[in-house]
Amino acid sequence: MSGLFDLHGRRALVTGASRGLGQAAAVALAEAGADVVCASTRRPGTDQTAAFVRAAGRECWQVEADLSDRAAVLAMADEAERLAGRIDILVNNAGTIRRHPAAEYPAEEWDAVLRTNLDSVFLLSQRLGRKMVERGAGKIVNVASLLSFQGGITVPAYTASKHAVAGLTRALANEWAMYGVQVNAVAPGYMRTDNTQALRDNPTRAEQILARIPAGRWGEADDLAGAVVFLASPASNYVNGHVLVVDGGWLAR
Secondary structure, three states: OHHHHOOOOOEEEEOOOOOHHHHHHHHHHHHOOOEEEEEEOOHHHHHHHHHHHHHOOOOEEEEEOOOOOHHHHHHHHHHHHHHHOOOOEEEEOOOOOOOOOHHHOOHHHHHHHHHHHHHHHHHHHHHHHHHHHHHOOEEEEEEOOHHHOOOOOOOHHHHHHHHHHHHHHHHHHHHHHHHOEEEEEEEEOOEOOHHHHHHHOOHHHHHHHHHHOOOOOOEOHHHHHHHHHHHHOHHHOOOOOOEEEEOOOHHHO
């Protein structure tokens, strides 16, 4: 059974790997046997993650790109392939959130969020997925959100992007499953990360959110690690176009 989750010989690219969910995913993949390319906006940002990956006995490379810049995204994909030789597993984790009331949402903020959270996911999936299709094997794990299912408050761009990520996950799975490439997503619940800092700093909202989580606590980055390894491993070879919710039971309540 353990072989189902064995990633030895696989090479992964994880975006947003400097901290939080991305760091936890990169380290978990390494502990399962994968070599990892760690990506972030600034290369020094992944120094700690790279140290953790190497401590697990795996190779690690570091790349950087502003994910709102399409040309930079594609250049980063090419650099990751050059360094690692190939990418067997792509984890599209990086994202950004900007909070404004919908009636006042700045167009430039909308563009920045959609380019980072959606355009980069498609561009990386297209560039690296094409090679996976040619090889007849590959795993793409997108990071969706509870706001792939709900509307949220003061985050219309983020919500739109995460609904789109869920849809894109299914669209790519429909086209690529027949070639041995599985495209799935994880949808984190309310995690203790930078993206939720504003909510946790608001006593009223923090109490409301915690009261609805059956697990009785905010999620931690490590809570997502097992789901990512599952979707990156042979254990999920017949799982396609699925959005796996990791939310402590939030959606069930």
